[in-house]
Amino acid sequence: MSAFILEMNNITKTFPGVKALDNVNLKVKQGEIHALVGENGAGKSTLMKVLSGVYPAGSYEGTINFEGEACHFKDINQSEQLGIVIIHQELALSPYLSIAENIFLGNERQSRQIIDWQATYAESRELLERVGLHDSPETAVMDIGVGKQQLVEIAKALSKNVKLLILDEPTAALNETDSENLLQLLLELKQQGITSILISHKLNEVSFVSDSITVLRDGQTIETLDAHTEKIAEERIIKGMVGRELTSRFPDRHPDIQETIFEVRNWEVYHPQQSDRKMIDDVNFYLRKGEIVGIAGLMGAGRTELAMSIFGKSYGKRISGELYKNGARIEVNTVAQAIEHGIAYVSEDRKTYGLNLIEDIKRNITSANLKRISWASIVDENQEIVEAQALKMKLNIKTPTLEQLAGNLSGGNQQKVVLSKWMFTEPDILILDEPTRGVDVGAKFEIYTQINELAQQGMAVLVISSELPEVLGLSDRLYVMNEGRFTGELTKEEANQENVMRYMTGSEVEA
């Protein structure tokens, strides 16, 4: 038996008009954590779909050997039978069912079609123990956080006697602590002999856990790096991914900070359903023209809730506090008023809150400010094309036409469309919530450049991000949030990973 548990040789997969994979080779050693990295659209997901049988044998060229045997999977069931399990980025759990029911969904413990609840719960407990989740297996999945849901997915994989576990962006929706736990778990599973393939954009994680790293670019294997023989720097991986040396992950910035434009005072917000639960507690902050201000904090610290409550009271109940713009008090009770006062909010979840996926690019771009291109309520569609085209060029949205539906774009391009949409409202205050979530390195840089340019033009930008390097790299000044409160304010010079982390976890509260 060879040392490789999986060998994919010369895989070529073509879609009408596009060669998605071009002679790709992937060799995964028994018992290792193998990272698969590449920009969005490089072919990572396609490769994994070929492996798991989503694209059945015959629809691609090349060979797959798993544990030394040639495989020709017709569907996912066949690959799962051999112990190849994929956990997708969007979790496939049923929210109303319990943890135990989810673990054995489609694989129920039963005798003659009757569920054996004893076995279900007993085995769930064992599996939960293995993944380090201490909730009762009877808890409904919707009552636990995303981090724990991810663990349930892994427990589900373990229940299928997984030999090769494939994780597609497992930490994209997780905060730092949960991410760390998950990576630790991967290392533990490795001890237990489970091989993993990790797809991730977060290169620090990749270099932390992986034994080998395969880089894909434009549907081709660029290289496979061995993390044991050499210490791989992140810059090295990035170079492979984008095919060029990125001298810096953040564009140069020469801030030109002017007077205060926006101020939030004594801001308090309560939970929309549990009306005695305070979500935001006495938050005060200000933004200056031309300044990029970051808000760091763990998932659940209340950053999104803060932003949305400011943006036309889109979140929460019993909101109190004052907003000031240019020194004058403003009333912002609806989103329309917020837009009128020059506030824009780019949501963290572009598919749910940012875009109309079944509408084309240009109409998405203009949707928040149709007034600008309409006279007497009649939309000037020619002007619309002109304006949308200008933004498309400016942000380098990669699309053949503006008539393309937003749902057909890649994550990075979708994010650029959302950003264009809010730039089109000509805001003075731009709030960006996780502006680069699920966006590849190249597009990230373009988005950062755009953010800098907007600040340069005198916009005040507020950036919320769960990626510490991102907040640190972008912001001129940053606030740290913990459990609905601001626990610290740091200038760019003062801020570093360690002290921000301390404020974030609440272990240090500013006197």
Place this chain on the structure above:
Amino acid sequence: MQVLIQLFRNNIREYGMIIALILITGLFFLLTDGVNLKPLNLTNLILQNGFILVLAIGMVLVIITGNIDLSVGSVVAFIGAIAGVLIINMNVPVWLAVIIAIAAGGLIGIWQGFWIAYVGIPSFIVTLAGMLIFRGLTLWLLDGKSLAPFPESFQKLSSGFVPDLFQGGELHIFTIVLSLVLSFVLIYLEFNKRKTQVQYQFEVVPLWVSIAKLALLLLAINWFAYQLAMNKGIPTVLVIVLVLIIVYSFIMKKTVMGRHIYATGGNKKAADLSGIKTKRVVFWVFVNNGVLAALAGLMFAARLNSATPAAGNMLELDAIASVFIGGASMAGGVGTVIGAIVGGLVMGVMNNGMSLIGVGIDWQQAIKGMVLLIAVGFDVYNKNKR
């Protein structure tokens, strides 16, 4: 050729339905030995289907917002009953009765829109309740009996024709004149559009495509007008429907309101966060649908020349079927007024053709069901293929 194929691919939904309509018409042309395209029958086709087309226009807006209205059939009956009671029993002048009836439709829309938009009860439930409520109220109002006949001035609403200002004999000259005027307007609009596109330096379709498209359209319109002119000219119903088509197409395509309706149906949460008042949008769409249902109710009562408790039974399903045949999506955000009209015509032409060749009501229902299934199946297949 390349251009044509591309054009067709991009508009497969719209063109597909129009081609289907032509094919179905052609099929019945053969089956009925050409009777279905005789002037008299074409006029009948319009008179028979006018109110369904009006309902379809209201319904397509509702469905684009991601909702449904099951109550319109009952509303049609209820409005007919109101008109009957007012005009026949109480001798209210026709014009006043019409205004009151339309206002009543608006009130019904306000009632249902309130529960759906502001209270948040699913439209399926609210309008299912409305279907029962308004059918019940109709029975109560009419005491279970029919009211007839309406005075002639009211009947004109469905059986009237535009008078011939030019006093033509055999041929209704005014009809011909109107269709020629319409032709020139369409030519002007097409070339004006090309001119603007050139001004903006956009891509323009080749001139011959524009001309061919116009030629086909004008041919169809003028042929149709000529057929009508050989009968009694333009029915009032056609005028009502045409005006509604033009107004609502314009609203949906060109105005901020129309954009807001599509945005609400496409992604309500995103629309909310874009400053669109989605509740207000849904509310007004239902008010609008109430008004149009009332108009259809009046047309229906005038055509039947009576107000009956069973009027408009299942009409909501005809309207909904028209909208889906016309390419709208159950999930909302997709659909056009023209599509709904073409869908309604497909149903109408089939009803009419099948009646002409003596297919019983039993098979008519079953065949219409199959057509709905195939049309939407074709849509789904196309979407998955991409």
